[in-house]
Amino acid sequence: MARLNLLEETRYEKLPVTVYPNQKVASVAVAKRIADLIRSKQDRNEQAVLGLATGVTPIGVYAELVRLHKEEGLSFKNVITFNLDEYYPMRPKAAQSYVTFMNENLFDHIDIDKANVHIPDGTLKQDDIPAFCLEYERQINALGGIDLQILGIGRTGHIGFNEPGSAPNSGTRLVTLDDLTRNDASRDFGGKANVPTKAITMGIGTIFKAREIILMAWSGKKAPIIKKAVEGEISGEVPATYLQLSDHVEFILDEDAASELTRFGTPWLVKDCVWSKQLKKKAVIWLAETLNKPVLKLTEEDYNSHGMAQLAVEQGPVYNINIDIFNQIQHTITGWPGGKPDADDSQRPERAEPARKRSIVFSPHPDDDVISMGGTFIRLVDQGHDVHVAYQTSGNTAVWDDDVLRYMEFAIDFNQSIGDDNSHLKNLYEDMRSFIAKKQPNEIDTKEIRDVKGFIRKTEAISGARYAGLDDDHIHFQALPFYETGKTQKNPITDDDIKLTMELLQNIKPHQVFVAGDFADPHGTHLVCFNIVIAALRKLRETEDWVKDCWVWMYRGAWKEFETYEIEMAVPLSPEEVLRKRNAIFKHQSQKDRAVFPGDDAREFWVRAEDRNRETAQSYDRLGLAEYQAMEAFVRYHF
Template structure:
């Protein structure tokens, strides 16, 4: 079992925390504990009572339990389950119901008895909910309570659906969902307006009665709320902090979800550290921001009073450290993202040669290129590099139905205007109107509508890339198969996607590849797209010599930005370039004003992009560097030799 070192100082943590290398390792550990309980109870001829959670967090736990059942004979005949919650109202046959979720991920694949499965009923009349909730509590008690209770944590800090304001002694009840919780669920329901406003949930007090509570959280999207739950003060604003009052709790995280805990984020405050160059840079930037002082103004006293005396003692005095880090940050700034020809490049982020580089910019969705690195995109084209853009997916999920009708009406009217109306467009138009009239929330569009939505986004992407300055032959639409396959199949092979990406890379043989490293994308597409690119490049590096001279740069910006200490190339933008970038984003009209999937940020994408690049420039200025209008930031992927 790959586990991180548990002997590190944890004095800031008010809950016991176990950190695993990744979600797979953590999920396997949780499943192993559940399996051990089931087997121990079987040997005593007793019932194992499990409290189960839904959502993305427990999916791999259930996958491992199914594997243990099928491959190692783990029986669930002595298992009784109680689920944490269910939307209200909610039909058990609905795609979004937790009944369907549990059947799909666990119950349909193991030998548990139907009568041993208990999930809050989302179909009962509202006037009967209180009686049902009391009965649910009594039923849990009749089995002697829950042995192991699994809980995830929402970004509001909710456990179950106990939203901010919940009491620590609350029981099973009907609750109103927080707006952020509903936004997070919007994709499953085809829009926030379709997400139920209420839910039935076990209370915090009900959860507390379990003999063991395991709170699990994975990936960096949960890191901020995990820090508050584990290190923060107990507060009704963060219901998960109530778990600090329970003696039988353990928090199980992967390293990304744990990344903001003090022992990982600012470890010099918790214990002695090895002052590597990366650790030093992170600490000095942190100190400068904390004290609101430019780096070159930091003193020995500042270091000593903020947990960094060891650094000054070993590598000081302060000014020596300050100069070193200031120079490192200064050297990340370049107006030549493709490398400046005919200069000493030993302290520049990119190579000077070749002066004209082959460049591929991979864009997961048809607008990520201009939103996240539009200024750099324009700069690369203006400076004469052979720039290609590859749109990895069609983005056809993120187009409003009204836009489809509007475009079809244009095509129909155009056909009439040139006397070429053969009726085909009319038939498609009527079919689409009829489908939308009866479309259920989150119902998958038929192929013809997906194609129309893809064409809408393709046209916008072409307009944006042309505005940047690309020739049509340098604009590539990969339409990777996984994107549509995942709408219909739970298990998707990415082999075709990888091979297609390998072919494009082989055809262009780039010296520079830009890829989205913004894995906070709430739909997961960015991470999948990056993994495809990485696997394609790793395979090519085994046999093709040109790949040794190919650098992979990661950009962010659509959802969040790199922290300053992680930036390895900072491309400053002038006010005029910022405006050009904005106009390129405006070519994506279907994503303006209100995109279909805005995430939890109410700002339009172009506003987010400008605000984030200005914020990055502002951070550089606060650290004592030049004052730019905006900065786009990149981090270089390091391939193992």
């Protein structure tokens, strides 16, 4: 019976999928599969042939394999590896090379014979590549093929670098990279212009020959393409869909990557549900959006014909369900993000008391505050709350080199105008100009250049916060140590990051904490900064009573907005408030027009923010709520 239930739940899925709670657990499970294969081959005195992938996805797997080698004696003496791909052209010792990646994450830490390691050669002359690719295939075939191939998946649906349009029988070859793929790699190369346009990759046909294939994916960023790969029609536009034709493939996902699969995204379509308050709200909003109807116009027939008959039977009549959900949505709307004084707050998202709250907005980068919640920020100040802002990082990797020279030139001219000695400043400027002229992609800036970039972002943040109405003593710059590497790759969180945050919180003792919950941030800084704040609050909860009355609100907006059913506080903005928010964002001139690391969204940050805020308001309007110009959305974090 359990097997039948599982088949019913997964009937939309066209290949086997295993979902783990998080990527750490999943990575350990995959590493165990690899280790079991290696050991079983050792027992038979055979070689284990592995197909390996690069990128963020397999890092946890490689870390666990290294642990198994060092702590549990797993030997790789009998292992032969073939990597999926390599950028072209690419020097093997370059920071972005997959040779460097594999050595740093795996090969330098285990006892594998380096003669058994095979990675496509990014230094070949282009005329020599076809022969190299044929030899790569011959070597794999001579060993009897790949025993276990691990894969990631790109947001274009590529596996290896088999981009849309790749043939299912393709072999190892030189390919042209999709624009989105190059966009995603831009941070590693110090800008998209530095990302190679080509790569050497195993073909889909080569991958198919493996006796076992495991495709891994983590995070909500991969959820849309995973749904296409698992449930969509086989298409060259999504190369990963070809894996549906294999009898030896398994997708291993964390819960976030699996979140848009039918059994998780819309489970009422495949099984009977336990109708929690959140799931009921999600289902009714989904039904209204699917049918383009206001919530109060949904009918019993709508429920019955869209997989929601169980909800109608168990909790109907459906009009009562509609009214309940409508009221829940309506109660999220408030023009008083700090709570409305002397009002009944039983149906409001924030408490009425204390009437004047101490609030702190934590901003991972120096502009996230105004981009993501600038309207609410200004509203809190206008309504008389004691508002602070904390800029958690300097943001000094996201400033153009040209701006450094421009600001230095201004400083030199200013010093000269007031008669100060300019010699040291001029020498510093010439050193900077010389360094920048010879600078390699992703080369770490000198300390002086990093300082200037940090000063630029600091002064912009001060200008934006002042525009929102804050006094200077309410503007805090943390410069958390994890970020200050000068590289795009940051250090792990340490006790120093948490301690600095605890000290600030202890000084302010806020009633409200606003944190970035925008984990779609492609650079990962938002999630790191969120974890630091939550860790600091958890420690403080052990000893300080005020923390128990401190509410934490998560905001988004720079990268991806909350789903409508998730929103717990929606702050409407008038047309004038939208303009005030835009002006606050404009204070960040170094991020205007063209950001250094824009991600895959080509819109300027102020345009993204306005579009998303308008879309949130329109989604409420379509559900039958009042029509507003824009809305900023928040979800409360519960410890």
